[in-house]
Amino acid sequence: MAKLEPKPSGVAPGEPFPTPTISCCTARPPSCPQIRPIAPTDSDSYRSILERTTPEDLYCRFFHVVDQAELDDVKPFVELRPDTIGFIAEYESKPLGVAHAFLSPNRAEAEIAIVVARDARRCDVGHALLERLIDELRARKCRVVSAYSLSGNSAFSHLARSVGMRPIGPPSDVMTWTLAASA
Numbered sequence: 001m002a003k004l005e006p007k008p009s010g011v012a013p014g015e016p017f018p019t020p021t022i023s024c025c026t027a028r029p030p031s032c033p034q035i036r037p038i039a040p041t042d043s044d045s046y047r048s049i050l051e052r053t054t055p056e057d058l059y060c061r062f063f064h065v066v067d068q069a070e071l072d073d074v075k076p077f078v079e080l081r082p083d084t085i086g087f088i089a090e091y092e093s094k095p096l097g098v099a100h101a102f103l104s105p106n107r108a109e110a111e112i113a114i115v116v117a118r119d120a121r122r123c124d125v126g127h128a129l130l131e132r133l134i135d136e137l138r139a140r141k142c143r144v145v146s147a148y149s150l151s152g153n154s155a156f157s158h159l160a161r162s163v164g165m166r167p168i169g170p171p172s173d174v175m176t177w178t179l180a181a182s183a
Helices: 040-051 055-062 068-072 125-139 154-162
Strands: 034-037 084-091 094-103 109-116 144-150 166-168 174-180
Touching (some): 034 125, 040 084, 040 094, 094 125, 109 125, 125 154, 144 154, 154 166
Parallel strands (some): 109 144
Antiparallel strands (some): 034 084, 094 109, 144 174
């Protein structure tokens, strides 16, 4: 998990605060992913992430069987749209995962979705992506963040809880997760 380091004690009063540095997690590589906004030029990177997942992973992300035609058409997930925020995680130019927020018309609510390539799991990539996405939603004054997962998706359950999301409603095949994003 990436976090900002505290201000160095050697900075004299009145001097500008240096650009914060990122401290990397000490898990196995990729230990320090770069997280940046997704761009229309990221089609191949997005496709690479999807290709490095299993059919079950894709079903958990999209809630239906994903065929080759859908894998080929990734444009909707990388294009810039006013109602969508997307981030991609990379390590040494290798795409690791993506997270999106789909905003309500009034921008007060957002539904999030995430997919992390199988070979990039258990390295805090998903956690770092969701933290960055939630930070952006808070900066945009979004009040409520929600997500949906299949009840058997323990990986997402763990990830959602790690960023403060909680399940709501009675247990069912599809779980609804929420987080109050505004303070």
